[in-house]
Amino acid sequence: xxxxxxxxxxxxxxxxxxxxxxxxxxxxxxxxxxxxxxxxxxxxxxxxxxxxxxxxxxxxxxxxxxxxxxxxxxxxxxxxxxxxxxxxxxxxxxxxxxxxxxxxxxxxxxxxxxxxxxxxxxxxxxxxxxxxxxxxxxxxxxxxxxxxxxxxxx
Numbered sequence: 001x002x003x004x005x006x007x008x009x010x011x012x013x014x015x016x017x018x019x020x021x022x023x024x025x026x027x028x029x030x031x032x033x034x035x036x037x038x039x040x041x042x043x044x045x046x047x048x049x050x051x052x053x054x055x056x057x058x059x060x061x062x063x064x065x066x067x068x069x070x071x072x073x074x075x076x077x078x079x080x081x082x083x084x085x086x087x088x089x090x091x092x093x094x095x096x097x098x099x100x101x102x103x104x105x106x107x108x109x110x111x112x113x114x115x116x117x118x119x120x121x122x123x124x125x126x127x128x129x130x131x132x133x134x135x136x137x138x139x140x141x142x143x144x145x146x147x148x149x150x151x152x153x154x
Contacts, residue, residue, distance in 0.1 A: 001098035002030045006090045006118065009060050012103025015133040020101045021068060024076060027098065033079045034093050035061050036086045057081045087121035097128045104134045 005020035007013045017033065024031040037057035061079050069077065082089050094100040102119045123130045 001027075002032050002096075003027070004032045004034060004090065004094040004097045004100045006086065006100070006102040006122070007033050007035050007061070007064065008086070008103070009064070010103050010105065012105050012133050012135055014064070014103075015135060016101040016103045016131070017064065017068065019131065019133055021077075023099070023101075029098055030076045030078065032093065032097075033061065033065070033077070034090060035079070035081045036089050037081065037083055038085070054081065054083065086118045087125075090118070090122050091125055091127075094122075095127050099129045099131060100126050101131045101133065104132050 003020050003024050005013075005017050007017055020031050020033075035057050037053045039053060058081050061081055065073050065077075065079065073079075080093065082093075090100060090102065100122055102122050104119050119130075119132050123132060
């Protein structure tokens with residue numbers, strides 16, 4: 001089985017990733033980190049120039065993987081950077097998964113909401129259990145079990 005984590009670079013998404021790594025360790029399962037990208041809805045007369053949202057998403061993933069696994073990612077950890085709507089992609093990627101973990105709020109423009117549209121859609125429509133992380137993780141998770149423990153930074 002696999003734990004799927006949605007990641008967009010936000011603080012709640014980083015908490016989701018941290019919790020996903022810890023749960024994958026305890027449950028001795030794989031983890032798939034999913035990041036999505038899309039072109040903005042607003043068209044520009046000059047185009048996008050050399051800007052590439054796909055490249056930005058790839059760089060975001062590379063940076064966070066280097067942060068959580070400075071010695072290199074373990075074999076049970078995979079990443080996927082896909083074009084499209086975040087909720088739809090996360091729902092598709094989490095079919096058959098052990099769990100889907102997302103942050104409560106991404107980088108959307110409505111910061112007063114308690115739950116973002118992606119996390120809300122995932123919680124409502126996923127075929128697996130969904131864990132929604134709020135902000136920074138403050139409670140440690142007991143890592144007494146699992147064989148992946150050696151590859152998780154302290």
